[in-house]
Amino acid sequence: MTDTAIEAAGLGRRFRRRRGPALDGCAFRLPAGSVCALTGPNGAGKSTLLALAAGLLRPTEGTITVLGTTPAAARERLAHVAQNKPLHPQLTVAGTLRLGRDLNPRRWDARAAERIVAEGDLDPDTKIRALSGGQRTRVALALALGKRPELLLLDEPMADLDPLARHQLTATLMADAADRGTTVVMSSHVVAELEGSCDHLLLLGSGRVRLAGPLDDLLAAHTLVTGRAGDALDPHTVVESRTTGRQLTAMVRPAGPLGDVLQGDRPSLEEVVLAHLRSPDAPPLLLDAREAAV
Amino acid sequence: MTALATAAAPDTRPGGLLRAVGRTHRTALVLSLLALAAAAVALIWLHSLGDEARAGMSACSTPPTAGLPSCAAVDAITADETYRNGIFGLATALSWVMFPVAAWAGGALIGRELENGTAQLAWTQSVTPVRWLAVKLAAPAALLTVGTGGLLLLNDWARGDGNPNLVGDWYYPDTFVSTGPVAVAYALAGLALGALAGLVWRRALPATGVSLAASLVLHGVMERYRENLWPAVTRTEAGALELPRSAFQVAWSDVPRGGVPLTRATFHPESHFWPLQYVETGLLLAVAGTATAAAFLLLARRLP
Numbered sequence: 001m002t003d004t005a006i007e008a009a010g011l012g013r014r015f016r017r018r019r020g021p022a023l024d025g026c027a028f029r030l031p032a033g034s035v036c037a038l039t040g041p042n043g044a045g046k047s048t049l050l051a052l053a054a055g056l057l058r059p060t061e062g063t064i065t066v067l068g069t070t071p072a073a074a075r076e077r078l079a080h081v082a083q084n085k086p087l088h089p090q091l092t093v094a095g096t097l098r099l100g101r102d103l104n105p106r107r108w109d110a111r112a113a114e115r116i117v118a119e120g121d122l123d124p125d126t127k128i129r130a131l132s133g134g135q136r137t138r139v140a141l142a143l144a145l146g147k148r149p150e151l152l153l154l155d156e157p158m159a160d161l162d163p164l165a166r167h168q169l170t171a172t173l174m175a176d177a178a179d180r181g182t183t184v185v186m187s188s189h190v191v192a193e194l195e196g197s198c199d200h201l202l203l204l205g206s207g208r209v210r211l212a213g214p215l216d217d218l219l220a221a222h223t224l225v226t227g228r229a230g231d232a233l234d235p236h237t238v239v240e241s242r243t244t245g246r247q248l249t250a251m252v253r254p255a256g257p258l259g260d261v262l263q264g265d266r267p268s269l270e271e272v273v274l275a276h277l278r279s280p281d282a283p284p285l286l287l288d289a290r291e292a293a294v
Numbered sequence: 295m296t297a298l299a300t301a302a303a304p305d306t307r308p309g310g311l312l313r314a315v316g317r318t319h320r321t322a323l324v325l326s327l328l329a330l331a332a333a334a335v336a337l338i339w340l341h342s343l344g345d346e347a348r349a350g351m352s353a354c355s356t357p358p359t360a361g362l363p364s365c366a367a368v369d370a371i372t373a374d375e376t377y378r379n380g381i382f383g384l385a386t387a388l389s390w391v392m393f394p395v396a397a398w399a400g401g402a403l404i405g406r407e408l409e410n411g412t413a414q415l416a417w418t419q420s421v422t423p424v425r426w427l428a429v430k431l432a433a434p435a436a437l438l439t440v441g442t443g444g445l446l447l448l449n450d451w452a453r454g455d456g457n458p459n460l461v462g463d464w465y466y467p468d469t470f471v472s473t474g475p476v477a478v479a480y481a482l483a484g485l486a487l488g489a490l491a492g493l494v495w496r497r498a499l500p501a502t503g504v505s506l507a508a509s510l511v512l513h514g515v516m517e518r519y520r521e522n523l524w525p526a527v528t529r530t531e532a533g534a535l536e537l538p539r540s541a542f543q544v545a546w547s548d549v550p551r552g553g554v555p556l557t558r559a560t561f562h563p564e565s566h567f568w569p570l571q572y573v574e575t576g577l578l579l580a581v582a583g584t585a586t587a588a589a590f591l592l593l594a595r596r597l598p
Contacts, residue, residue: 055417055418055597055598056414056417057597057598071598072597075417075418075419075420075421076420078418079418082411082414084410084411086410086411086414087412087415088318090318091317095317099314099317099318101310102311102313103310103311103314103416103421104420105420107420143415147419147420
């Protein structure tokens with residue numbers, strides 16, 4: 001077995017020749033067993049990246065390796081829940097789970113799938129078309145977890161769920177992932193949703209990797225500094241700096257001690273992500289990528 | 295891991311995928327089985343009507359003589375009308391099987407699944423896209439072959455002695471299609487064209503429209519050029535020429551040469567029924583095969 005769940009090198013995907021690429025030169029490495037938050041603004045390429053990892057799209061350039069092999073060869077060992085939670089509307093909940101059993105004859109765990117459905121008080125005889133968005137999400141997650149995947153790719157999994165169901169399903173997911181060492185990649189543009197449950201971060205912006213690495217290391221690499229307008233920020237790497245009146249606020253990656261003039265503060269995940277989203281030209285920071293294009 | 299895979303190997307037969315396809319297209323399966331049963335019942339009923347219908351077509355005389363029934367009695371028989379309408383209706387239905395099949399294959403079988411993502415859902419289970427498409431095409435193809443083939447045999451049986459006054463001449467377009475293997479080939483071509491359109495357009499509505507249009511064109515072209523599929527027979531005679539009723543006339547010309555009227559007739563005798571059937575079946579199966587190959591190629595090229 002390999003210790004890498006996903007590894008991308010120079011990964012690019014272009015949909016139409018005239019339009020810009022959805023993904024462009026992405027390089028990162030995700031260790032097996034991590035829970036990764038995939039975030040970025042709308043249209044950043046999150047869904048494209050997940051579809052590439054799930055073997056639903058062919059990269060136009062570069063490579064992506066999943067569980068030590070190609071996405072197509074890893075099909076049996078990964079699960080993908082697409083953003084629109086596609087399910088057959090004419091089937092019942094129980095029929096959908098039977099579909100999972102029929103299509104995954106070697107891996108299906110009926111009890112795990114049924115438990116997730118039962119936790120949501122869903123009647124197994126209800127047709128999928130009669131379910132609400134959140135209930136459909138629950139069935140889609142049950143289908144994904146019933147397969148007992150080694151890699152779980154979730155595209156905006158919690159968007160339709162009420163806070164209680166979100167909390168409960170996240171707990172189920174995390175418990176399952178911890179028990180079985182499943183690697184989870186979860187996309188969302190709501191950063192707060194991801195902070196408590198993830199240990200890895202992948203931030204995409206206009207098709208490129210902006211930040212990648214363990215959450216703690218990424219947070220430790222950034223400092224929120226305040227000083228007086230006109231203070232020099234050299235030699236630190238400046239992600240974003242703003243001057244309000246006489247006060248200077250900046251997100252920097254310190255290259256050494258801050259000195260006496262500047263005051264440093266540990267930023268939150270949201271602050272780091274927002275700073276990078278507001279300044280698209282800030283240099284990317286890729287930790288633990290073997291072929292990092294720094 | 296290897297031991298587990300080997301132990302569970304018998305489970306990888308396409309049974310699960312086949313069940314999944316049956317379950318997701320249950321409405322179409324039930325509807326087509328109902329249509330098949332209805333057509334079979336209708337044909338059995340028409341067969342039972344056959345003797346009476348033929349009696350309604352028999353020669354008669356007024357007043358009745360020893361050998362012939364009275365014309366009033368023959369006229370009073372209405373079974374021949376019912377029988378003729380029934381046989382013609384079923385011939386039309388059998389020769390049009392292709393259209394609903396193509397629309398369904400383009401729309402519900404492939405196009406809609408690609409549009410709403412349920413195809414992608416299947417591909418991220420333990421099923422490769424190629425096997426997914428193979429089972430999705432093979433299952434309806436088998437059903438269509440058995441169903442249409444069975445109806446062909448029943449139709450042949452219901453048509454009795456094939457009296458052209460009752461069941462139509464062999465070369466009538468609907469009659470020709472509904473009395474030979476070409477009917478099965480049409481259904482299969484419709485399925486393949488629909489699947490290809492579904493994969494190209496990836497949306498239910500355009501795929502339905504395109505596959506229906508392609509089927510109409512194919513059906514129309516075949517009907518128009520059927521007479522050219524096998525070399526016709528030409529007979530030239532001085533004076534008037536009478537072709538037998540069973541001749542499928544292709545061309546006719548009266549050319550006076552040296553003051554003598556000369557008639558030249560080009561036609562297919564009834565013995566050309568099978569060669570024409572085989573050539574048309576071959577062409578349609580070639581269309582179906584090409585469309586299927588293109589569909590697989592497209593799928594393989596699009597996916598890693």
